[in-house]
Amino acid sequence: MPDVCVNVAVRVRPLLRKEMFNGHRVCVRVVPGTSQVMLDLGKKNTFSYHYAFGPESSQEDVYDQSVRPLLDSLLQGYNVTVFCYGQTGSGKTYTLEGGSQAEEEGLINCVAHDLFCLLDESSEVADYTMKMSYLELYMEELRDLLDLPTSHKVLHIREDERKNTASLRGVGLECCSRSHREPVTSAGELLSNLDFGKALRHTTHRMNDQSSRSHCILTLYLQQRIQDPKTSLRTVRTSILRLVDLAGSERADKTGNTGPRLKESMHINSGLLALGNVIRCLAIRGIPVEASLTFLTETPSLPDCLEIP
Numbered sequence: 410m411p412d413v414c415v416n417v418a419v420r421v422r423p424l425l426r427k428e429m430f431n432g433h434r435v436c437v438r439v440v441p442g443t444s445q446v447m448l449d450l451g452k453k454n455t456f457s458y459h460y461a462f463g464p465e466s467s468q469e470d471v472y473d474q475s476v477r478p479l480l481d482s483l484l485q486g487y488n489v490t491v492f493c494y495g496q497t498g499s500g501k502t503y504t505l506e507g508g509s510q511a512e513e514e515g516l517i518n519c520v521a522h523d524l525f526c527l528l529d530e531s532s533e534v535a536d537y538t539m540k541m542s543y544l545e546l547y548m549e550e551l552r553d554l555l556d557l558p559t560s561h562k563v564l565h566i567r568e569d570e571r572k573n574t575a576s577l578r579g580v581g582l583e584c585c586s587r588s589h590r591e592p593v594t595s596a597g598e599l600l601s602n603l604d605f606g607k608a609l610r611h612t613t614h615r616m617n618d619q620s621s622r623s624h625c626i627l628t629l630y631l632q633q634r635i636q637d638p639k640t641s642l643r644t645v646r647t648s649i650l651r652l653v654d655l656a657g658s659e660r661a662d663k664t665g666n667t668g669p670r671l672k673e674s675m676h677i678n679s680g681l682l683a684l685g686n687v688i689r690c691l692a693i694r695g696i697p698v699e700a701s702l703t704f705l706t707e708t709p710s711l712p713d714c715l716e717i718p
């Protein structure tokens with residue numbers, strides 16, 4: 410488990426061809442050999458993070474340093490969430506899902522492959538089950554991206570008496586089942602389910618050709634059965650990994666959005682603001698502000714570890 414419960418990594422992407430063509434220039438640099446970035450704003454401003462990746466950093470560098478260690482925590486029974494946050498076009502989806510070349514594989518691919526390898530090779534894990542859910546929060550409406558017949562229907566967010574958040578279909582007496590959790594047994598299966606879900610995602614607008622217009626939450630529910638070789642005590646260890654691709658924050662004056670697109674932006678920005686407030690409140694142990702996005706990314710209060718005599 411890392412020493413601190415929130416780590417922040419900053420990634421500066423290279424200029425895109427069209428940005429170079431339009432005469433844009435780099436205004437943020439990583440200070441060599443440090444985890445600091447410097448803004449070129451006349452007087453120099455420097456900011457420190459846990460990790461800082463410059464335009465030359467590969468997907469592998471980002472994964473190995475900032476995400477791979479979290480898999481060990483997950484296997485130990487800790488709940489883990491990775492958020493990709495930033496302005497529209499800053500590279501969140503690229504970082505999580507990857508680019509068009511083989512060497513540009515995103516964090517989700519790396520996690521999928523390593524997680525199954527670690528579980529299969531672990532000497533303490535007798536067996537395990539993994540399930541996944543893939544939800545989209547668009548304009549404050551929640552949709553299940555793994556359930557085609559109902560993906561167009563809105564899910565409702567509810568909390569049980571233990572403060573666990575559930576996403577349910579229907580309301581009141583019609584409230585029948587929670588969002589779909591698909592069992593997965595390999596990285597290939599996980600990634601093909603993801604491709605299925607991605608096709609249903611809301612995308613596109615002007616500042617970025619393939620812009621995500623929704624917050625997307627991939628959750629892996631892991632249950633491991635651990636057998637102690639000395640005592641034969643069996644333990645069931647449950648933990649959750651969330652990989653969250655947040656919609657890009659944006660300024661209405663820069664996007665030129667009007668009408669429904671402007672309304673989308675307002676929902677995106679208000680969700681991000683609430684999330685930022687919650688993280689800030691948690692850091693200073695204040696009272697969090699609640700919104701759909703913050704309910705969905707909350708980790709459950711289920712016991713992480715159950716012992717079976």
Ligand SMILES: Nc1ncnc2c1ncn2[C@@H]1O[C@H](COP(=O)(O)OP(=O)(O)OP(=O)(O)O)[C@@H](O)[C@H]1O
Pocket residue numbers: 421422423425495496497498499500501502503504508617619620621622655656657658
């Ligand atoms: N590290 C990188 N190296 C090369 N190209 C990158 C990198 N990061 C992002 N890009 C490119 O920049 C463009 C925008 O990236 P991306 O779509 O991931 O942004 P985003 O933050 O997810 O945007 P939005 O919030 O609008 O969905 C894409 O063409 C992507 O291929």
